[in-house]
Structure formats: C-alpha cells, structure tokens
Amino acid sequence: MIASRAKVGIVAGAMILFGLALTAYKVVRLDLPLWPGESREVWTIETKISFKPSDGPVDVELRLPRGLGGWVTLEEHFASSGFGFSVVEEQGGKVARWSRQSLEHPTTLYYKQQAYRARRDSLPAFPVSEVEAPLLEADQQAAMERLVADLRDRSSGPATFAALLVQELARAEPGQDAEFLLGTYRDTALRVVLDVLAYAGIPAHSVRGIQLQDGRRRQTLSELLEIHDGSGWQLLDPVTGASGLPDNFFVWHRGDGAALRVMGGRDSRLEFALVRNSLSAKTVVSMEQRSDDFALLDFSIYALPVEQQGIFKGILLLPVAAFVVVVMRILVGIKTSGTFMPILIALAFLQTTLLVGLAIFLTLVSVGLWIRSWLSHLNLLLVARVSAVVIVVILLMAVLALISYKLGLDQALTVTFFPTIILAWTIERMSILWEEEGGREVMVQGGGSLLVAVMAYLIMSVGVVEHLTFNFPELLVSLLGVILLIGKYTGYRLSELYRFRDMANMK
Known part of the structure; x- marks a missing residue:
C-alpha cells in the first residue's frame, strides 16, 4: 500500500513539475502572457482553396489582404x-x-496568417473611376429608370440615395420595380444595388471581407457596399443599410475583380476558418521581431490547422471539468449519474448559456422519462429500448428547435449541442434507478449531476481558465498529476463529516 502511494506520488510529482516548468519557459523565454490582462486579440485566419481539376494546366490566383482598417499581419504561411x-x-x-x-x-x-488590429483606421483613399452604365434589357431599363427617379425624389444626395435603395430592396414587400429587378437578376441583391447606382451615375463597388467569429469554420466572404458621395467614400451594409466599417469585419479585397481565380479547375470554393487568441502587446511585438525564437510553438496547438485549433479550444476545457467532477465526488461526496454526463452537460452549457441550457436539459429529460415509462410497459429488450429512447430524444430536440425558431428564440436553437447519446442513456439509467431505488435516489443523482455540471461550467467559462488551457496545454499534465494524488485519497468526504456530525459531538 505504501509502495503504491509512493509510486503515485513520484509520477504525480513529475507530471506537476513538468507542466509547471514548460509553462515557466513559455512565460519567461517566449513572453507569452500567463494572465489575459492587457492583451491584443490576435486572429489566426486559415484560407482553404478547394477545387476539382479539368483538362490542361492549372493556375490559381488568390488576392491577399492588404491590412486595411488598421490591421497588421504578424506572419503568413502558404x-x-x-x-x-x-x-x-x-x-x-x-x-x-x-x-x-x-x-x-x-x-x-x-x-494561413496571424493578424491583429493595431488601430481602428478608416479605409484609405481609393481612385474614382468613370461609371459605366449597365447593359440592360428594355423592361429592366424601364424599371430601373422609374426606381432611380423615385429614389432621387426622396433622397438628398448619393449617400441617402444608396441607403434608401438598400432599404427598398431589403423590404419584405418591395415596390413593383424593385421586385421585378430582384426577380430578373440571377446574382446577389448587391449586384442589383451596384447596377442601380451605376445607372444613377454614382461610383460604387463592393468590399469583400470576413465576419470575425471565434471558432467559426467554413466561413465565406461577406460583402459591404462602398459608394462615393462626391467628397469621399462611405461604407454601407447592403442588408441593413448601416454605415461604417464594422468592428468585426476583416477587409480582404476592395474594388472590382474576383478574390479567387482558378483556371484549369472547376467547382472551386474559398473558405475560411478562424480562431481568436489573446496575447500581450509585448508578445505581439516580439513575434514580429523574433519569429525564429518561437520554434517551440511549432510543436504546440498553434501548429495545428485552424479548424482543429477551434475544436481543441473546447476540448482542452474538458480536463478542467473532469477535475471538478473528481473533487466533487471524491472529496465532497456528491453523487452523480456517471462521470462523463456532468462533463458533457457542462460543455453543452458553454454553447447554450447556463439558464437556457438548464431549461433545455430539464425539458428533454422530463419528457424523456415520461416516454420511457410508457416504453417499459412494452417489455422491450435493453438494446431496443435504448435505441427507442435515442430516437425519441432526437425527435424531441428537433421539435424543440422548430418551436424555438418559430417563436424567435435563437438561443434555444443551440439544443443540438447537447450530446444525444448521453441524454438517452441518462434517461434510461434514471428510469431504471427509479424502478429499483425510487424517486428520491433519482433526484439525488440527477440533482448532483446538474450541480457538478453547473460548477464545471462556471469554472470553464472564466476567461483565465480558457486562456491557460489553450496557451499552456502542458498545465493539463500538472492537472493530471493532481488528479492522481486525489485518486489515492481514502479519508472522509465533506458530506460524511456533515452526516456523522452528531457522533463527533458525543465525544
């Protein structure tokens, strides 16, 4: 017994020291920030060009971003x-x-590139080219002429003309001429806007870029409208009509011409994957000046493709949730319905937010238990019964998502983040536990699972925890060492101390 404890202590101690030593090296040698503190939001943007070959030589051209709007590129990889x-x-x-x-x-x-926004600049001057009227059919020209005349009567200049045009085309029931133009164009609504502006003699072009959303995969280029009002260029959102450059918009390409050209290929696609990370200002500067000293990062999470980085940002939080489960079960004595269920429910809460997640979970489990009680009267075998519960849970999730969509409750649409199999197995286990131990035990284990899941969620959602697990994943080795030490604990749990408090008073 003593030898076993000694072995565990040595292994756990080595793990703890290894994780702390590697973390100290990154902090001291590479200047990576141990705490989020004063930092810069550094975005890793991975561009993926996929296509199928056709006959002949292949030539691919991709316009690269120019760092407009105050953006600075730290490094690039091809x-x-x-x-x-x-x-x-x-x-x-x-x-x-x-x-x-x-x-x-x-x-x-x-x-792939890493970039951060050093300042919030407006877009630089852009040459004003001569406006060429679009080529139109006779009926299109007549509709456009009437639409332009109407907008000119209601506007005071190019800026208000463009804003009214965007609002007109975005209406649920646009005017007859606007509806006709939208129906005859096979391109996007922005193309209609550009042609109407060209017909009115107003210089305009599109600004393509990326909507920055952390962890977003398979993102495509979005478009803004830029018009010249006689004195300068102004940006408009072609959907909402809002003016100005949004804070979360990374400008990729400005002006006419395609961002991607593929010759000798077909079915080409341009997609982006995004990951945001917080680094100190000192680290950002040193990355520009001492890129060779960051060779160690080639063997870290940063070396993975951006899509995988976004996935690991969530996965690396799971050991923290596992640590909470270990502490609550071994040291505190809280009963849970299995070990993995609180972890996965806490991970789902990160996507749904706590209150919405609790409401979804309680609704699914309650209705699932009621349906499971009906299935028990059919005397099905275990495999068939669990499979039936899985199908029922999926149907419940679909119904809940559909109702939420109809009611405009966007947050409830995140019901799909709940692990279906875990929910189905939880319903099955709780149903069996109800039959064997009674409703009280179901409430104890179910309530304990929710309590642990909520505590794990509250810790996982702390910005410092997310920062440490992503930038210093070696700390998870130290966390594993701590879990090994806790695993050898055989003393009283906190709940048992409370349970036997009267015996302590008797002494």
Whole structure:
C-alpha cells in the first residue's frame, strides 16, 4: 500500500513539475502572457482553396489582404505541395499564384496568417473611376429608370440615395420595380444595388471581407457596399443599410475583380476558418521581431490547422471539468449519474448559456422519462429500448428547435449541442434507478449531476481558465498529476463529516 502511494506520488510529482516548468519557459523565454490582462486579440485566419481539376494546366490566383482598417499581419504561411508558387505585387495589392502542368485529383491549397488590429483606421483613399452604365434589357431599363427617379425624389444626395435603395430592396414587400429587378437578376441583391447606382451615375463597388467569429469554420466572404458621395467614400451594409466599417469585419479585397481565380479547375470554393487568441502587446511585438525564437510553438496547438485549433479550444476545457467532477465526488461526496454526463452537460452549457441550457436539459429529460415509462410497459429488450429512447430524444430536440425558431428564440436553437447519446442513456439509467431505488435516489443523482455540471461550467467559462488551457496545454499534465494524488485519497468526504456530525459531538 505504501509502495503504491509512493509510486503515485513520484509520477504525480513529475507530471506537476513538468507542466509547471514548460509553462515557466513559455512565460519567461517566449513572453507569452500567463494572465489575459492587457492583451491584443490576435486572429489566426486559415484560407482553404478547394477545387476539382479539368483538362490542361492549372493556375490559381488568390488576392491577399492588404491590412486595411488598421490591421497588421504578424506572419503568413502558404501550403503549395507539388505546385509552383510565387507572390507577386500587382496594382491593388499582392496576389498569390499556384501553378501546375497537370492535376488528376481534387486538391486543397492553404494560406494561413496571424493578424491583429493595431488601430481602428478608416479605409484609405481609393481612385474614382468613370461609371459605366449597365447593359440592360428594355423592361429592366424601364424599371430601373422609374426606381432611380423615385429614389432621387426622396433622397438628398448619393449617400441617402444608396441607403434608401438598400432599404427598398431589403423590404419584405418591395415596390413593383424593385421586385421585378430582384426577380430578373440571377446574382446577389448587391449586384442589383451596384447596377442601380451605376445607372444613377454614382461610383460604387463592393468590399469583400470576413465576419470575425471565434471558432467559426467554413466561413465565406461577406460583402459591404462602398459608394462615393462626391467628397469621399462611405461604407454601407447592403442588408441593413448601416454605415461604417464594422468592428468585426476583416477587409480582404476592395474594388472590382474576383478574390479567387482558378483556371484549369472547376467547382472551386474559398473558405475560411478562424480562431481568436489573446496575447500581450509585448508578445505581439516580439513575434514580429523574433519569429525564429518561437520554434517551440511549432510543436504546440498553434501548429495545428485552424479548424482543429477551434475544436481543441473546447476540448482542452474538458480536463478542467473532469477535475471538478473528481473533487466533487471524491472529496465532497456528491453523487452523480456517471462521470462523463456532468462533463458533457457542462460543455453543452458553454454553447447554450447556463439558464437556457438548464431549461433545455430539464425539458428533454422530463419528457424523456415520461416516454420511457410508457416504453417499459412494452417489455422491450435493453438494446431496443435504448435505441427507442435515442430516437425519441432526437425527435424531441428537433421539435424543440422548430418551436424555438418559430417563436424567435435563437438561443434555444443551440439544443443540438447537447450530446444525444448521453441524454438517452441518462434517461434510461434514471428510469431504471427509479424502478429499483425510487424517486428520491433519482433526484439525488440527477440533482448532483446538474450541480457538478453547473460548477464545471462556471469554472470553464472564466476567461483565465480558457486562456491557460489553450496557451499552456502542458498545465493539463500538472492537472493530471493532481488528479492522481486525489485518486489515492481514502479519508472522509465533506458530506460524511456533515452526516456523522452528531457522533463527533458525543465525544
């Protein structure tokens, strides 16, 4: 027994020291911030170009962002295995070019950059080109002429003209001419806006960029409208009509022309994956000046593709939830319905928010238990019964999501983040426990599971915890060492001390 404790102590101590030592190295040597504190939001943007080959040579051109709006690029990486690659300077910015003589299978090319917004600048001056009237059919021209005349009567200048035009096209029931133009164009509504502005003689073009959302995958380019009002350029949201550059908009390409051109390929797609991280201002500057000293980061989470980084941002929080479960069960003595259920429910709470998640969970489990009690009268075998409960839970989630959508409750749509199998198995276990131990034991274990899940959620949602687990994943090795030490604890739990408090008074 003593030898076993000694072995566990040695292994746990080595793990704790290893995690702390590697963390200290990153803090002291690489200047990574131990606490979020004063920091910069550094965005890792991974661009994925996928396409299928056709006959002949393959040439791919991608316009690269120019750092507009106060954005500064820290580093860039290109993946071009088997392709000839170059970056050339053209009028309007840099262009990345991949080329290959022939290609036989679908291919994906990658471009990854890290950038942060040093200041909130407006977009720089842009040349005003001569406006060319669009080529229209006779009926389109007549409708556009009437629409332009109506908007001019109601506007005081190019800016209000464009704002009224956007509002007109975005209405649930637009006017007859606007509805006709929207129906005859096969392109987006922004193309209609640009053609109407061109017909009215107002210089305008689109501004393509990315809506910055942490952990977002398969993001595509969004578009803003930029018009010249006679004295300068103004930005408008082509959907809402709001003016100005949004804070969460990363400008990729400004002006006419495509952001991506693929020659010798078909079915091309341009997608983005995003991850946000907080780094100190000192670290951001040092990354620009001492990029070679950050070789250790090539073996960290930062070396993974951005999509996987976003996934690991949530996965790395699971050990923290597991630690909470260990403490609450071994040291405090709280009963839970299994070990994994509180962890996964806490992870779901991170997506749904606490109150909405609790409401969804209690609703699904309550209705599921009622349906499970009806299934018990059919005397089904265990496998069939659990499978039936899984299907019922999925149907309940679908119904709840549909009702929430109809009622406009967007937060409740996150019901899909709840682990279906865990919910189904929880309903099954609680039903069996009800039959064998009674309703009191169900309330004890179910309530304990929710209590532990809520505590795990509250700790996982702390910004410092998310920062430490993502930037210093080696601390999880130290956390594992602590869990090993707790696993050898055989003394009284806090709940038992309370339970036997009268015996202590007798002494």
